[in-house]
Amino acid sequence: MIDSSISAETIESAISWLAGFTEKPGEQGVTRPLYTKSWKQALFALRQRFEKLGMTVEFDQVGNLIATVEGCEKPESIIACGSHIDTVSRGGRFDGQLGIVAAYLAIKNLLTRYGKPKKSLRIVCLAEEEGSRFPYVFWGSKNFFGLAKKEDVENICDSEGVPFETAMREAGFNYQTTQPKFANLEAWIELHIEQGPTLYSNHEDLGIITSIAGQHRWDVHLKGVQNHAGTTMMSYRHDAVDCMSHIIAKNLDKAKKAGDPLVLTFGRISVVPNQVNIVPGEVTFSMNCRHTDKAFLDKFLQELDEDIHETAKSYGITAQIDKWMSDDPTPLSDDIINLLKDQANKQGYAYRVMHSGAGQDTQIFAPFVKSGMIFVPSKDGISHAPEEYTDPQDAVHGVKLLRDALHSLAYED
Incomplete structure (x- = not known):
């Protein structure tokens, strides 16, 4: 049976x-x-x-x-x-x-x-x-x-x-x-x-x-100036990783304040030239953001886009964003x-x-x-x-x- x-x-x-x-x-x-x-x-x-x-x-x-x-x-x-x-x-x-x-x-x-x-x-x-x-x-x-x-x-x-x-x-x-x-x-x-x-x-x-x-996935590319890590003083640097770190820290704090159900994740970081004695000239990193409300998600992402470009400009570097996935809730x-x-x-x-x-x-x-x-x-x-x-x-x-x-x-x- x-x-x-x-x-x-x-x-x-x-x-x-x-x-x-x-x-x-x-x-x-x-x-x-x-x-x-x-x-x-x-x-x-x-x-x-x-x-x-x-x-x-x-x-x-x-x-x-x-x-x-x-x-x-x-x-x-x-x-x-x-x-x-x-x-x-x-x-x-x-x-x-x-x-x-x-x-x-x-x-x-x-x-x-x-x-x-x-x-x-x-x-x-x-x-x-x-x-x-x-x-x-x-x-x-x-x-x-x-x-x-x-x-x-x-x-x-x-x-x-x-x-x-x-x-x-x-x-x-x-x-x-x-x-x-x-x-x-x-x-x-x-x-x-x-x-x-x-x-x-x-x-x-x-x-x-x-x-x-809904979720959006981006690849963000920052291009600064590659230089000597010992002779380039901090005030003269256009450090792509420093810029990325500022963007990530600021926006993760913002996401935590916004609370559930917003989630924001940065990862898959690729640094060029990725060596210990060189100020990084370029970095590419991923962004994944999700929320159940389309209007909230769109507003948050618009502000994130603006912040990436404004922060890059303040560091004297350029920013390009490939917005390769965009799914609504x-x-x-x-x-x-x-x-x-x-x-x-x-x-x-x-x-x-x-x-x-x-x-x-x-x-x-x-x-x-x-x-x-x-x-x-x-x-x-x-x-x-x-x-x-x-x-x-x-x-x-x-x-x-x-x-x-x-x-x-x-x-x-």
Whole structure:
């Protein structure tokens, strides 16, 4: 008899099984980037599991895996759930993977207890979200809605020089050349680990997500004057690193005063010539800023832009800013949020209404489909590392909430 229970044991068993598909079996963590051998093996193994539930399973052209159980009354109305199958290098067992396991266990439980739904239920295993192999993110969800562009990837390679197109075709997939086949959804819910410390630190069962933070990423290049570190007095210097330090310290202080949910991060610093006895002539550094309110974020970034140029001018150096990523905040569906809150209240879960500071596939879904997200706690807030961990007993609450929401949407409506 098939075990259709939602328990710590069934979650741990499924997570361990899926985590076994990795490029480096003898290494800690899970490494399963897009279009690798382990990536393909994981998807085909999931395909078999979904087929055993009686689901119709298909791949789209780029490698998204879609499993559907047709509704008996309104099959054209489709309620979907899932997450991404790819991982970062030496990542944890839960990021993305728990969302797929949750969708599988929730629908398995529903089919066993209630039979076929009135509306169709669908699991979507998205091909890629992380950008861990190639410099491109959301390849799965963007293709799901026909948003990806061939020109964005046709000339990129991975760290070993393998072209994107070569990897894709060797895995048996190609560009999306037809209209999206599976995107006509009525609702979408993604369960995900928090990847932060809030739920775990506050001993809360769940997070119900209201929005996904907008984020901007810049590369800032400062060009001063390279000179001798011993003979160039401080008052004569045009030191690019000194200027950068002033910009970073001032604006981090400003961000701390602004408070949550604003986050500001500087990093990936490259100094030229980067030697101990030379005043640095050039420096390039990255900036990442996130907030849930577009107006606040835009204002903060405008002031940051002005401060970078004004500070550079005061040092007698030039500043150039490459604003290479600009994503607005994404609000999620009030209907799905309220449904999740109602179901959580019925079960007596301790939950927090919160936003996601990390980018998520759901932000691609939300403009097209009524969308919601469930967070479960991440131990010590650790993610993208082998130590990433969610207690399976904590995950039980999230999977059951997903199940109850799917039941309401697909069986009761």
